[in-house]
Amino acid sequence: MSLLDLDAAELEQLAADVRARYDELKAKNLSLDLTRGKPSSEQLDLSDALLGLPGAGEDVDKFGADVRNYGNLGGIADIRELWAEVLGIDPATLLAGDSSSLNIMFDLISWSYAFGNNDSERPWKDEETVKWICPVPGYDRHFAITEHFGFEMVTVPMLDDGPDVDAIEQLVKDPSVKGMWSVPIFGNPTGISYSRRVIDRLAAMETAAPDFRIVWDNAYAVHTLSDEFPDNPNVIAIGEQAGHANRFWYLSSTSKITFAGAGVSFLASSKENLNWYSHIAGVRGIGPNKVNQLAHAKFFGDAEGVRTLMRKHAGILAPKFAAIQEILEDRLGAYGVATWTKPEGGYFISLDVIDGTAERVWELAKQAGITLTKAGASFPRGEDPRGRNLRLAPSLPPLEEVTEAMDGVATCVLLAAVEKLGA
Template sequence: MSLLELDSDQLKELADRTRKNYEELKAKGLKLDLTRGKPSAEQLDLADELLTLPGKDNYKDKNGADLRNYGNAEGIADIRELWGELIGVNPAQLLAADSSSLNMEFDLVSWSCAFGNNDSQQPWFADEARKWICPVPGYDRHHTISEQFGFENVTVPMLEDGPDVDAIAELVKDPSVKGMWAVPMFSNPTGVTFSKESIEKLASMETAAPDFRIMWDNAYAVHTLTEEFPEIIDVLDISEKAGNPNRFWVMSSTSKITFAGAGVAFFASSKANLDWYLSIANTRGIGPNKLNQLAHANYFGSAEGVRAVMRKHSGILAPKFTAVQNILEERLGEYEVARWTKPEGGYFISMDVIDGTASRVWELAKDAGIVLTKAGSAFPGNDDPNDRNIRLAPSLPPQEEVEEAMDGVATCVLLAAIEKLGA
């Protein structure tokens, strides 16, 4: 029965029981953390073989180049060909870099601000008004980058098949709108995967700014929670056919596949975009860590080798996600005080609670020793206008801690809802 349908006696009985449950929760002295989407130690153990690779006397790529030396800003062919096959991108349009795609995203925005990109009439910093589109709920680190460079972050709602493309089409009529964040598969934090129709609309829409870019952060393209790997749509081909070949900056990495912070990141785009990027990257440095790229190529062996590793990750992650959903359903389903996503991949579950209570849920959980990502963090400036969204990250803790934490979170959600009703 919905919380709103309870009579006064039923509501009082539930309120008394929930407050008692909460006091018992606090008395446990828990120290549980569901804040960031980090791989667990069990997942990181899967890649321990990398610590022995590429191995003594193994320092040449398939073309015979000595990878111990400077050079090759594009990255080695061994890993570019493997990754291109994995994500459906022509290796000629794919660069392999160092460990962080987020670093490259920062560089792309930074360099466009300082110098302008290959379609710019002037550096972005020359424009006093700069705007960036942020589908919400979205990835907090994305929002921070555009905010860091003085953009006004403009939000559009995330729908079941991707962002509200009609709203985006209206926004890009403004020449001060320079870019948009996108996590197109198993999106952070909702788990939404953009439909092909939405992608085609994003690729073909007219924009007032000729240098408008969509940062296509495909971080979770192969992070399935099932046995199935969804089709990865070649957005570069779609945008070229739509007459906008330079629109997308496509990012990918191994960060949550092998070692976080010690993997390989990838940047795919049009030749014009890559030439512009390399013209500046070759000034900044003299090539990436090619031995690490070779180690990863040896470790995976093939695109199917990556998928085999990801099935192992799924075997570790999927039970945690199932536990979260089962506990929320068992504890909260009948009261209709929360809704949550049921993603088939990625690292997060997005939960909406009763409007005006998300901050209180976070506070109650914190006081009970359960640390959640702060309410509103999936919105620019940490400002959720409805104070309803909470991002849950069940990947890092052991299974038993995930279950204990979520049982506690359910108590906090229910208590916050009861307080909102004044019971």
């Protein structure tokens, strides 16, 4: 059944019921927020023991170097080896930095723009046009970086097993296409993970630009909603085996594992890419916060310590995601006015409503005291060509607020739908 199956009288009755329910919603004077994928206080509390680490007299790394001093641009071996085991990669391919992998991503783009990367014929600022592939729906902060540098952002749709590789393989025949954004596991906002088929094709495809790069932002590699962890192929090795050793800039961090603003970030890539990055990073600074790196290494203990912590996160997050699924199915499933993703991990749910109504849903929710991420935010420049996508972020509020907010959002989706149909 869908709204289109209702006759005029049934549609008018439904519209009246939905408007009455919306009036009741506004009368509650709510103030609820589902905008950003932030950890809740309950999640942050899981890592409070970090605040007492590494501990007085325990401020040397595994080689006896004092972490309180300058140096060691690539980060201490203690955390690099531990995190390499978490990701299933060679620690020799991994650098440890400060708290934000997003900062590293900005550096990678800005340094390629200013100087060119190690495979560039010239700095990207000297190119007539720089184009960048953006799978959509995608991560708004990714798009903000390439928009900031004036790149032409070319969208490709996300399919059930990752981005449309057929479309990507055609786009990279253009030498002005210099790179691509990706969130390969439990993607933002869809929760979709790339299949091995997609990964292999991305690694093997020929590109007209010799300095083409894929930003492999593996932000949610261990962010399961269950006790099971996803497969995480080693794209550094896959790229090398495919003859494109320099293809991937692989990013990771502890930002939604320990403290979002005080974690450790990581860059993994080929030796050539890391040498290029380190050469410039060594001019920008003397070294990362190694005290914090050692604190994290001691806090986790080993890779299994990371997985144990993430199971605790899952215990907090999973009920919120389950509540959203239940409410959307109960309130909207019978009417055919929306579809949504059902992720097994990550921080988001992607909601598609009737074409052309996402902005109206956002407005109705705002008027009712429910703040959602702006409609279209998951597209470059906020421009959703079908006007249908909304990103839901349930992690920060308590479960009861998530439930109340989503019931309200469902009412807004229905009201926008009946308005669209003229009822």
